[in-house]
Amino acid sequence: MADVEDTQELLGILCEAAAAQCGATGAAVFRAVESSDPSKQHGRSAGGEGDVVAATGALLAARGLSFPLPGSMMRDVLRTRGVAAVEDFSGSSLPLTRVAPDLRVGPLLLAPMFAHNAIVGVLGVARDTGAPAFGESEIHMLRTIADHAALAVWKSELLDRAQAADRAKGRFLATVSHELRTPLTALAGYEELLADQVIGALSEPQHDIVERMRSVTQHLATVIEELLAFSSLEEGKERVRPTEFLAADLMRSALAVLEPMARQKHLDLRCEIPTEPLRLNSDVDKIRQVLVNLGGNAIKFTDKGFVRLSLAATPFEAHFAIADSGPGIAPSDMGQLFRPFSQLDTGLTRRHGGTGLGLYVSRTLATLLGGRIEVQSTPGTGSVFTLVLPRVAA
Numbered sequence: 001m002a003d004v005e006d007t008q009e010l011l012g013i014l015c016e017a018a019a020a021q022c023g024a025t026g027a028a029v030f031r032a033v034e035s036s037d038p039s040k041q042h043g044r045s046a047g048g049e050g051d052v053v054a055a056t057g058a059l060l061a062a063r064g065l066s067f068p069l070p071g072s073m074m075r076d077v078l079r080t081r082g083v084a085a086v087e088d089f090s091g092s093s094l095p096l097t098r099v100a101p102d103l104r105v106g107p108l109l110l111a112p113m114f115a116h117n118a119i120v121g122v123l124g125v126a127r128d129t130g131a132p133a134f135g136e137s138e139i140h141m142l143r144t145i146a147d148h149a150a151l152a153v154w155k156s157e158l159l160d161r162a163q164a165a166d167r168a169k170g171r172f173l174a175t176v177s178h179e180l181r182t183p184l185t186a187l188a189g190y191e192e193l194l195a196d197q198v199i200g201a202l203s204e205p206q207h208d209i210v211e212r213m214r215s216v217t218q219h220l221a222t223v224i225e226e227l228l229a230f231s232s233l234e235e236g237k238e239r240v241r242p243t244e245f246l247a248a249d250l251m252r253s254a255l256a257v258l259e260p261m262a263r264q265k266h267l268d269l270r271c272e273i274p275t276e277p278l279r280l281n282s283d284v285d286k287i288r289q290v291l292v293n294l295g296g297n298a299i300k301f302t303d304k305g306f307v308r309l310s311l312a313a314t315p316f317e318a319h320f321a322i323a324d325s326g327p328g329i330a331p332s333d334m335g336q337l338f339r340p341f342s343q344l345d346t347g348l349t350r351r352h353g354g355t356g357l358g359l360y361v362s363r364t365l366a367t368l369l370g371g372r373i374e375v376q377s378t379p380g381t382g383s384v385f386t387l388v389l390p391r392v393a394a
Contacts, residue, residue: 007153007160011054014123014149019057021145022138024125026058026105029113030074031121033066050074050096050122058105058126067095077110077122083143084110087133089126109134111142113150120150120157166234174231177224184224188217215264222296226357229289230340233364240283240368242393247278247311247318254291255309261299268306269299278313282393286365287320293358294322294373294385302326305382313391317371320387329377337375338363362387370394 015027031051048069055063069075072095073084086092089108097103106129113121123146125134134142193199194210202210232238255271262269291309298307305325312319329337340360359373366373371389 007157008054010152012056014145014153015054015056015059018123018125018142018145018149022109022125022134022141023127024057024109024134024138025128025131026056026060026126028055028059028062028124028126029053029121030110030124032069032074032078052096053121058128059103059124061103062096062100065096065099067099069095071095073108073110074122077112078119081112081114081119083112083139085134085139088129090129104129106131107133109139109142111139111146113146113153115150115154120153123149171231173227174235177227177231181221181224181228184217184221188214188221191217215260218260226293226361229361229365230357233361233368238286238365238368240286240393242282243284244279244281245284247280247313247320248273250280250284250288251291251309251311251320254288254295257292258295258299258307258309261296262307265299265303267299267302267304270306270308272308272310274311274313278311278318278391280318280389280391282369282389286369287387287389290362290365290373290387291320291322293362294387297358298322298324298326298383298385302382316391318389318391320389321384322386323382323384325382328379328381328383329375330379334375334377338373 011029015029019025019027029052031053033049033051049066050069050072051066052059052062052064055061069078073086076084086094086108087106089105090097090103105126107127108124109126110122110124112119113123123142125138125142127134191210191214194202195207195214229238251271251273255269259269295307295309302324303326306323307325308321308323310321310323312321338359340357363373366387366389369389370393371387374386374388375383376386377383
């Protein structure tokens with residue numbers, strides 16, 4: 001049960017297991033909502049309420065209902081932290097019978113669900129009217145199931161909260177990135193006017209300053225685009241829009257983006273394109289983004305030597321390889337390569353900037369396109385990242 005990620009699904013499985021193990025015809029999980037919680041006070045009875053959050057079998061009709069806690073069996077369980085039982089539930093005047101008069105239940109047995117010394121819920125099993133009451137063996141079995149299930153529910157709820165926090169983080173990153181991109185676009189436009197000397201001639205020192213401004217602006221734009229791509233991928237908003245294009249044209253357009261970066265570091269940027277034209281059908285913009293990400297990473301981590309883009313093809317696949325003469329990657333670090341917000345040279349002494357999202361975004365896009373990224377690296381010699389894609393998008 002602990003492997004089930006969705007809490008509601010887990011509660012349903014828990015009810016079925018409890019009913020089967022205790023010889024019951026129905027089961028339910030109850031949660032308390034105390035009136036001391038200000039966010040839950042409106043419309044709640046004094047002393048709080050109990051909610052039937054999951055149910056099966058004879059108790060299925062009560063699922064989703066709420067009942068006053070005062071005078072209920074659930075209140076007894078929460079107060080004594082022990083088991084509560086009744087032999088004729090439908091014939092009693094308990095609060096749940098008043099909100100669910102159609103329930104036809106005889107014996108009802110409730111046990112607390114403990115996790116880390118806290119009650120995370122109450123597990124109940126029921127039998128039809130006229131059925132024999134639950135005995136000591138069923139009481140012991142229900143307590144055992146409740147104890148084990150509580151830990152699984154606790155873990156599942158932690159996972160739910162973590163996933164909700166991840167979604168909130170993604171929305172925050174997307175909002176901030178969008179807000180930054182608008183003024184950055186205007187800034188880049190003004191820099192272009194200055195660099196092209198549209199509004200007046202520049203001296204050599206002024207021109208050098210403008211070029212440095214353009215480089216910093218381009219770096220910031222790259223960071224923002226990575227954050228936007230990450231947010232979009234995490235929310236499942238990216239879609240493949242295939243078109244037909246020549247692989248050579250794609251490589252030249254990626255090279256045009258990478259050349260200024262390589263020139264700034266005095267690296268030899270090479271591009272090896274086969275003489276035989278290779279026509280592909282895929283999302284050209286996403287492939288270009290991956291090649292620019294991989295090529296930019298190679299340039300960033302290579303201090304001297306070369307970065308080489310090359311293309312090879314099989315009858316069904318295209319292989320875009322980006323090789324460099326950088327420091328290489330240790331085998332022990334390979335597992336960290338594609339983790340979001342992660343870089344291998346971490347810590348206060350990290351020399352290279354960036355979000356740590358480039359490789360994560362690249363691999364996710366490659367998967368979206370039906371392909372993959374392969375890595376070969378030798379420490380001290382260099383690395384080769386290969387984007388492998390189908391020649392025709394699925």
